[in-house]
Amino acid sequence: MDAKDMGEDLEKVLVTESQINTRLGEMAAEIDADYAGKDLLLVGVLKGAVMVMADLARALHHPCEMDWMAVSSYGAGTTSSGVVRILKDLEIDIKDRNVLIVEDVIDSGLTLSWLVGNLKSRGPASVEICTMVRKPLAFDVELDVRYVGFDLPNEFIVGYGLDYAEKYRNLPLIGTLASHVYRS
Numbered sequence: 001m002d003a004k005d006m007g008e009d010l011e012k013v014l015v016t017e018s019q020i021n022t023r024l025g026e027m028a029a030e031i032d033a034d035y036a037g038k039d040l041l042l043v044g045v046l047k048g049a050v051m052v053m054a055d056l057a058r059a060l061h062h063p064c065e066m067d068w069m070a071v072s073s074y075g076a077g078t079t080s081s082g083v084v085r086i087l088k089d090l091e092i093d094i095k096d097r098n099v100l101i102v103e104d105v106i107d108s109g110l111t112l113s114w115l116v117g118n119l120k121s122r123g124p125a126s127v128e129i130c131t132m133v134r135k136p137l138a139f140d141v142e143l144d145v146r147y148v149g150f151d152l153p154n155e156f157i158v159g160y161g162l163d164y165a166e167k168y169r170n171l172p173l174i175g176t177l178a179s180h181v182y183r184s
């Protein structure tokens, strides 16, 4: 899928595919340097983080393991319910591991502040966060985000894993939707 397949649904492009790829390379280089000589376990948060996880893992030179959690707070709407549920837990024991949580977006920050607390209670050596997008509201919760792709304004976005009612995740860029999409 690309912008041409969106018909009139795409309002504007905020981050292009090539900007995403360039930034991913920079973030991977930082992670390679920071984790030199250490083990690394990437924890992707389904489903939104699938694209970042796949591309980031391939951009890393550092060997890593990957595991997945599914937590949900949004359902089909565009605002967080604040109630986080585990839909699928990790399969790997993270005790004494260096965990790097991989996310597509930190919006209200509620999902990650809950998840960081949950993972820290399992006795890992470290827990850090890598997200492709961070929005301003996330600054209201105490969240130490080590790697940020792009700081974007407070608008609902889709693409590169981000969905609206499960659609548009396979758009390779990040953009906003035209208002008629929300009405239909």
Ligand SMILES: O=P(O)(O)OC[C@H]1O[C@H](OP(=O)(O)OP(=O)(O)O)[C@H](O)[C@@H]1O
Binding pocket: 045, 046, 047, 048, 049, 071, 072, 073, 074, 075, 080, 103, 104, 105, 106, 107, 108, 109, 110, 111, 112, 163
């Ligand atoms: O910072 P917050 O306001 O908590 O929002 C961020 C979270 O919301 C989205 O997930 P969602 O629950 O929609 O599931 P999905 O990844 O399957 O789309 C997104 O992928 C993040 O995990």
Ligand code: HPA
Binding pocket: 074, 105, 107, 155, 156, 157, 158, 162, 163, 164
């Ligand atoms: O802007 C967003 N788009 C899609 N999913 C999301 N989940 C939190 N914020 C967003």
Ligand SMILES: [Mg+2]
Binding pocket: 048, 074, 162, 163
């Ligand atoms: Mg979502």
